[in-house]
Amino acid sequence: MRGPGGGANLLVLRSHNTALVLDLLRTAGPEGISRLELAERTGLTPQAVSKITARLREEGLAAEAGRRASTGGKPRTVLRLVPEAGHAVGVHLDRDELRAVLADLDGTVVARRHGPLDLGAGAEAVLTRVASVVEELEAELPAGGSLLGAGVALPGPLDHRRGVLHRVTGFPEWDGFPLRDALSARLGGVPVVVDKDTNAVALGLAVAGEGGSFAYLHLGTGLGAGLVIGGSVHRGPRTGAGEFGHQVVQLDGPPCGCGDRGCVEALCLAAVARGETAEAARVLGTGAANLVGLLDIDRVLVGGRTVEGAPEVFVSGVRGVLEARARRTGEECGVVRLVSGEERVAEGAAQLVLAPVFGQDG
Amino acid sequence: MRGPGGGANLLVLRSHNTALVLDLLRTAGPEGISRLELAERTGLTPQAVSKITARLREEGLAAEAGRRASTGGKPRTVLRLVPEAGHAVGVHLDRDELRAVLADLDGTVVARRHGPLDLGAGAEAVLTRVASVVEELEAELPAGGSLLGAGVALPGPLDHRRGVLHRVTGFPEWDGFPLRDALSARLGGVPVVVDKDTNAVALGLAVAGEGGSFAYLHLGTGLGAGLVIGGSVHRGPRTGAGEFGHQVVQLDGPPCGCGDRGCVEALCLAAVARGETAEAARVLGTGAANLVGLLDIDRVLVGGRTVEGAPEVFVSGVRGVLEARARRTGEECGVVRLVSGEERVAEGAAQLVLAPVFGQDG
DNA sequence: TGCACTTTGGCAACAGCGTTGCGAAAGTAG
DNA sequence: CTACTTTCGCAACGCTGTTGCCAAAGTGCA
DSSP: OOOGGGOOOHHHHHHHHHHHHHHHHHHHGGGOEEHHHHHHHHOOOHHHHHHHHHHHHHTTSEEEEEEOOOSSSSOOEEEEEOGGGOEEEEEEEOSSEEEEEEEETTOOEEEEEEEEOOGGGOHHHHHHHHHHHHHHHHHTSOTTOOEEEEEEEESSOEETTTTEEOOOTTOGGGTTOOHHHHHHHHTTSOOEEEEEHHHHHHHHHHHTTOOSSEEEEEESSSEEEEEEETTEEOOOTTSOOOOOTTOBOBTTOSBOTTSOBSBHHHHHHHHHHTTOHHHHHHHHHHHHHHHHHHHOOSEEEEESHHHHHSHHHHHHHHHHHHHHHHHHHOSOOOEEEEOOOTTHHHHHHHHHHHGGGGTSOO | OOOGGGOOOHHHHHHHHHHHHHHHHHHHGGGOEEHHHHHHHHOOOHHHHHHHHHHHHHTTSEEEEEEOOOSSSSOOEEEEEOGGGOEEEEEEEOSSEEEEEEEETTOOEEEEEEEEOOGGGOHHHHHHHHHHHHHHHHHTSOTTOOEEEEEEEESSOEETTTTEEOOOTTOGGGTTOOHHHHHHHHTTSOOEEEEEHHHHHHHHHHHTTOOSOEEEEEESSSEEEEEEETTEEOOOTTSOOOOOTTOBOBTTOSBOTTSOBSBHHHHHHHHHHTTOHHHHHHHHHHHHHHHHHHHOOSEEEEESHHHHHSHHHHHHHHHHHHHHHHHHHOSOOOEEEEOOOTTHHHHHHHHHHHGGGGTSOO
């Protein structure tokens, strides 16, 4: 909670606490949560919570949802988030495919689009395509519903803060393209947020309740990572963090496409190509263990097309390396878990817009 | 800025803004800073700043320090921090040496102690020694001065949050020793903070104006790191972050004391032992490049006894690897700089107590 | 020397935040 | 039906930063 320059005034205070309450309402789901419980969880007084929830109910963001059983007195009134109070579009641009979802405040997908895409067709063509998909989904908004914005997730390294792409691998014409502003202009001023696909997935996981600090490692045609530290996505000063794939784990090893030698990505994919999946998993695990040691994160999650090919091998391989390390250091081991889902990136992209409402990723 | 559970009330708001103003006063140094400048920098209104500074002056933490030249109107009154309003003791426990300093709010050292130490003499003996040194320094407080607390920095891995040591390398009897609470009890309740030596150095650098995100790499008898991300020391959920030395950069490489193979520490120190300093620097640089890529940090700083032996070789070696990586990724290179100073760790330890006053590391 | 102007910064009134005191509402227990 | 417990809103309050206004303290020009 901080305004421009770090100073906080009463408006900042209010939006901070409001976002906090909204987040607890969202986390509680359809069963809802009582005012007193909100007070306990936030550390605010019950009366403050009452005022905040009264305002939220007036604005249509929250509503009553029945009552709890009595514990000897007046039963608690249960409140819930009204998910239809706001929507966001999430777009996943891959090298050969486009997926887009319309999600409500709760993150629930209420409409979807998908089809082939040629990133090489040039910025203008892709931009037109994306804009029309967003408008199609906007047309499916429930009556009276409003679109908070559109989130776009795509591979290459990019500047999240300015919404500018650099070096989308294999497509030099995208270099320096101001995707955020261009798309926002096409959409008539609708707010647009742009981020790496791995960051979108990591954000989606964080919002879905994957607490604390964790890393999402994505092994597909390349190897990337999304880092969540203390509940928020870590992007770094130049928003280029998460360059996991070109971490060197074999000094003077085999050359990598990036120009260096012995990168995790090169070693891992080469092992996969040789059919040595277990070795690939061990290499991946070594990189993960380095990450865990440096940042002391709680968990590592692995995913991506290549992992899907042999999930058990990758999970147990990475887990093996991490557990061996944990036995030496005495620290709790970062647990490894497999995840999947076709629309995961698009849903995470929608969260780029939704999460700030709940005080996350703002 | 957040209270228990994340909820923020007016008290939290006030201490946040007060700390912000105090930090700007500290940063401005003896020349001071005007109210209007404080308002611009914090984003608060001039009137709010006036109220905050009035309170600080009443409490003796701030004072007027002359006036600026007029720019056509009433000249600005300049305010400054009163460094004597608070002091902290910083203690550096090394394997064979103890250094302690008494620092004022500004971080200026006003008294010092140092002498040999035997960490192997056991917890009780060392505790008595440390307590007496702290009391000696407390006696040197200026008249009316108060001691805010004592910060203790030492090598091994430890639990910063609970103030408990684990595995001080080579001294198993320290395992699980609750240093913070034990020392605090000896000192009659004076607040005590405990942290790794590398974290103390990193914090000291951050407070001294080393902005943004950076890593301090310490190469002495071992290899450790202190990470600062976005202005605050990153310790991780279990406060074990910064295990830089046992990052694997050579799969199946030579065995390390930790039980793994190909760790940066082992490779680096082995190269030093062979007299191949340039190779040691290249290995260190590779580990640093991995870190820079993962976290997208701004700068890397290297130090420690081994580095002091051939500073130019290490700096240029690490810089070479980082610049080569930057040429490939197109991202700005994390600059490498050499630092030194006998009391640096002890000064940083004092900042473990002082920094929270200024809203840092709290 | 005097007057107009600019800039700083305090005083007072204010709006809005969470807090406290109190009482109505809505249950259970006997 | 009565006593008790628990929830939760209303009203008054204290404290925050904000706004409107004016005194203070300079410069610049006639």
